[in-house]
Amino acid sequence: MSEMPVRIEPISPKDVEDFCAALDSVARERLYLAAFEAPPIEQVRAFVETNLREGNPHVVARGGDRLLGWCDITRHRSPLRAHCGVLGMGVVAGHRGAGIGRALLGAALSAARVAGMLRVELEVRGSNTPAIALYERMGFRHEGRKLAACRFDGTTDDMLIMGLVWPEPGPARVAG
Ligand SMILES: CC(C)(COP(=O)(O)OP(=O)(O)OC[C@H]1O[C@@H](n2cnc3c(N)ncnc32)[C@H](O)[C@@H]1OP(=O)(O)O)[C@@H](O)C(=O)NCCC(=O)NCCS
Numbered sequence: 407m408s409e410m411p412v413r414i415e416p417i418s419p420k421d422v423e424d425f426c427a428a429l430d431s432v433a434r435e436r437l438y439l440a441a442f443e444a445p446p447i448e449q450v451r452a453f454v455e456t457n458l459r460e461g462n463p464h465v466v467a468r469g470g471d472r473l474l475g476w477c478d479i480t481r482h483r484s485p486l487r488a489h490c491g492v493l494g495m496g497v498v499a500g501h502r503g504a505g506i507g508r509a510l511l512g513a514a515l516s517a518a519r520v521a522g523m524l525r526v527e528l529e530v531r532g533s534n535t536p537a538i539a540l541y542e543r544m545g546f547r548h549e550g551r552k553l554a555a556c557r558f559d560g561t562t563d564d565m566l567i568m569g570l571v572w573p574e575p576g577p578a579r580v581a582g
Contacts, residue, residue: 410469412506414513417454417464417476424473425466426450432496436558438534439496453478462491463517467506474501477510479518479526489524507540515544515570525571531556532564546570 417425430444444450457464457478464478475497482490493514497506518526530537532551546568555565 412467412469412474412504412509414465414467414509416517417457417466417478419451419454419458421466421473422451422454423447425454425476428473428476428498429496431498435499438531438537439494440529442558461521463514463521465510465513465517467497467510469501474498475506475510477507477514479514479523481521481523489522491518491523491526493526493528502536507536508544511540511544519572523572524574525569527567527569530566530568532566538566538568541568541570544570 426444426447429439429450433439433441433443436442445453454464456462457480460481462478462480465476466473467475475495477493477495479491479493482488482492493511495507495510495514497510515526526546527549528541528546529552530541547570548566549569550567552565552567554562556563
């Protein structure tokens with residue numbers, strides 16, 4: 407449980423190393439993310455720089471001088487799917503269950519709406535009960551299940567597909 411005050415902030419270039427370390431620590435738990443370690447630091451730096459340049463929501467949680475979690479929403483590149491973003495997030499072990507994930511996700515979703523996205527989608531392992539509960543609570547719907555799509559350490563798990571769709575903004579009403 408995290409006792410220190412936590413700030414939710416847009417990521418900045420100075421956060422790259424801390425973000426990479428947080429990503430690596432969660433990936434190495436092997437239970438939650440698609441990768442079992444962070445990509446090389448230059449790849450992580452390029453990911454952050456692309457998000458900043460293209461206005462993709464990417465927020466981090468900071469407590470004291472530690473980066474405790476992140477949430478990013480990457481816009482699809484194809485014109486057909488450019489209204490959609492793909493979500494990734496994590497909170498480092500020892501700081502979960504204290505509201506950081508909900509705050510990160512809320513901030514990233516607000517930024518996605520401001521950026522004009524109409525849909526946010528994600529994949530989550532079937533055994534990841536806390537993440538599924540968080541996504542459901544924030545309005546994501548279950549859209550599908552890929553059977554036995556994950557295999558690690560001799561265990562097989564399903565991959566769930568979840569999505570959040572916002573209504574398209576209507577035309578402005580003219581008074582009178
Ligand atoms: C999923 C994760 C981001 C949630 O962050 P968190 O800071 O622990 O979550 P919060 O404390 O903000 O809780 C928000 C909601 O999540 C759900 N939740 C959190 N922990 C839970 C748990 N252990 N069991 C069930 N639901 C849980 C609840 O709905 C909770 O809302 P509530 O407290 O009003 O009931 C965090 O557990 C995590 O980083 N897990 C490992 C990485 C991961 O799974 N990333 C997502 C991959 S798809």
